[in-house]
Amino acid sequence: MSSDPPPLMPRAPRRHTLSVCMICKNEADRIEPALASVQDWADEIIVFDAGSTDGTLEIVRRYTDRVWQTDWPGYGPQRQRSLEAARGDYVFTLDADERVTPALRDQITAELASASVPCAVYRMPWGPIIFGKRLRRGGRYASPQARLFRREGAEFPQVQVHETLRFPPGPVGHFSGRLDHDSYRNYRHMVDKHSHYAWLLAQEKYARGKRTTVVTPVLRFVWEFFVQYLVRGLVLDGGRGFLLAVVLSQYAYHKYAALWTLQVSGAAPDARFAPELRKPSRP
Structure with a gap:
């Protein structure tokens, strides 16, 4: 080339x-x-x-x-x-x-x-x-x-x-x-993709100094389901809409549960997610 x-x-x-x-x-x-x-x-x-x-x-x-x-x-x-x-x-x-x-x-x-x-x-x-x-x-x-x-x-x-x-x-x-x-090949791909993103975002939040409590993941699950299923209208999409609302709620749960486990374990923040490295690169 x-x-x-x-x-x-x-x-x-x-x-x-x-x-x-x-x-x-x-x-x-x-x-x-x-x-x-x-x-x-x-x-x-x-x-x-x-x-x-x-x-x-x-x-x-x-x-x-x-x-x-x-x-x-x-x-x-x-x-x-x-x-x-x-x-x-x-x-x-x-x-x-x-x-x-x-x-x-x-x-x-x-x-x-x-x-x-x-x-x-x-x-x-x-x-x-x-x-x-x-x-x-x-x-x-x-x-x-x-x-x-x-x-x-x-x-x-x-x-x-x-x-x-x-x-x-x-x-x-x-x-x-x-x-x-058309994002998901099958149900396993759907769950794996959200779990992977949740772990990455939890690490990003942790590196930026964000902290949470052990009950926050549950509260986020409930809130996300309410927003996606009722406010954003997934209730109108039948079984697929219900399934997606639950998976998105699990995504919110996993994100904050992962953040909590990072903070209680005392893990060192991953340098890839450190705020000072978030500036865009220049050509």
């Missing part, structure tokens, strides 16, 4: 170039629909792979030659690496379990066809799919996602999980087109 790729040219009718950035590891069973949803639409597809061993890279290389094989520094640093490799005026971050719907593609194309794009960041609705069916409400997974943004001035923080984009300056716009999100 050349270290100096040629300049991007926007696909007509867009006047502004578009980079799609993805990070992944061992996603061979589901990455192709994500890549296919942006093929012949993005001006470049950038993929940072953290050591896949299941054939993911063979699939990725059918769609792009802008591929990097790296270590795993955490979600925030890996997102930042992909952002720094992008050349487009605008960047769209896409995960292996997501698909850009035709409606969303059309809306983004129309926006980037303008001589002067009015917004620095664009949010769009997530369309959560749980075990083969799209949810009506989705709970926390229905929250609009800030996935399209101006490259200049954007950055990702150096966090291990739940890396929230630091917006470039400018107004925020909204699309009605949906970004589909």
